[in-house]
Amino acid sequence: MIQKLGARGIKLSERSWDDGSDHDDVTKIFVQGSRQGIASLYINYVKNGKPKDGSIHGFFDYGLTQTVKLIYNADVIVVFLLSLILQFEINHLQNEHLESVDAYYHIKSYDLKAIQFKTNFRTSELMGYTYECTMFTLAVKGKKIIGFHGSDRVQIFSLGAYFTSITPTRLEAKGGMGGKKWDDGFDHEIRKGEVSIVFVKFMYSKDNRVVLGADHGTNTLHGVEEFELDYPSEYITTVEGNYDIVHGSDDLNVILMLRFKTNKRTSPAFGFGKISSFVHHKQGYKIVGFHGISGNMLQQIGVH
Numbered sequence: 001m002i003q004k005l006g007a008r009g010i011k012l013s014e015r016s017w018d019d020g021s022d023h024d025d026v027t028k029i030f031v032q033g034s035r036q037g038i039a040s041l042y043i044n045y046v047k048n049g050k051p052k053d054g055s056i057h058g059f060f061d062y063g064l065t066q067t068v069k070l071i072y073n074a075d076v077i078v079v080f081l082l083s084l085i086l087q088f089e090i091n092h093l094q095n096e097h098l099e100s101v102d103a104y105y106h107i108k109s110y111d112l113k114a115i116q117f118k119t120n121f122r123t124s125e126l127m128g129y130t131y132e133c134t135m136f137t138l139a140v141k142g143k144k145i146i147g148f149h150g151s152d153r154v155q156i157f158s159l160g161a162y163f164t165s166i167t168p169t170r171l172e173a174k175g176g177m178g179g180k181k182w183d184d185g186f187d188h189e190i191r192k193g194e195v196s197i198v199f200v201k202f203m204y205s206k207d208n209r210v211v212l213g214a215d216h217g218t219n220t221l222h223g224v225e226e227f228e229l230d231y232p233s234e235y236i237t238t239v240e241g242n243y244d245i246v247h248g249s250d251d252l253n254v255i256l257m258l259r260f261k262t263n264k265r266t267s268p269a270f271g272f273g274k275i276s277s278f279v280h281h282k283q284g285y286k287i288v289g290f291h292g293i294s295g296n297m298l299q300q301i302g303v304h
Helices: none
Strands: 002-008 015-020 026-034 037-047 050-058 064-074 076-081 084-089 098-105 114-118 134-139 143-152 157-165 171-175 180-183 189-195 198-204 210-211 227-228 236-245 253-262 278-283 290-294 298-301
Touching: 002 098, 002 134, 026 143, 037 143, 037 157, 050 143, 084 171, 098 157, 114 157, 134 157, 171 210, 171 236, 171 253, 171 278, 171 290, 198 298, 236 298, 253 298
Parallel strands: none
Antiparallel strands: 002 157, 015 143, 026 037, 026 084, 037 050, 037 114, 064 076, 098 114, 098 134, 098 143, 143 157, 171 298, 180 290, 189 198, 189 227, 198 210, 236 253, 236 278, 290 298
């Protein structure tokens, strides 16, 4: 279902424009600056795997690229000189999508002065300057941006966006049989894991709050190790491990080793062994939650 967030900024009654919502993803965003701020936006989309160009909004002029930094009362002010054209490209072929936009406007000069884009993997540089500006954010939890609308004349005065839901991908749990199913869900991001040979527990972040997941397996506090992420810039991309029969576990296959890979590093192997018998990974995705089967020990683990 498409959700439209109304345009934010000043002079909402100026000349309006609307790229619509009939797109699958945003692929490229061109931002042109001037002495006054954001002079124009030009946005490329994709629909059914084919490129789809948007229109040029504001006043677009080809020119030199140059900026200068000024110091005023210990604050650094970045001023546009001539025509500054910046590009932010989103790799939708690697499942990257645009999640939010931060925009800054000046209440005296009305137009947008700076803009910054955030995808599910990274954040763009700040394009423009924020001195004496008011910020607003275009974002809807669990959804991605697929279109823009706003108002302009010789500058961009306001900006709004269209959002659609993101369908999560669930990779089935791997391991042995037995125990009860559990699922931490996917409407959050991972901050830390506690892991032992018989137990896992994860700490998540949701709506800027820390959320503790349940204990899975038996927490004896013996041999429990932590793997903490450099949240929010670091995220898990891969979980691998192995499982085998353990005496005293009713001859059930249980998880013996887990190892995590992030966009920055690889954790040590938690448990016994180094060789993996299963790998949870999907190119271009980050892991945001876990599910599995456990009793007194951890039998299976899967990911969202």
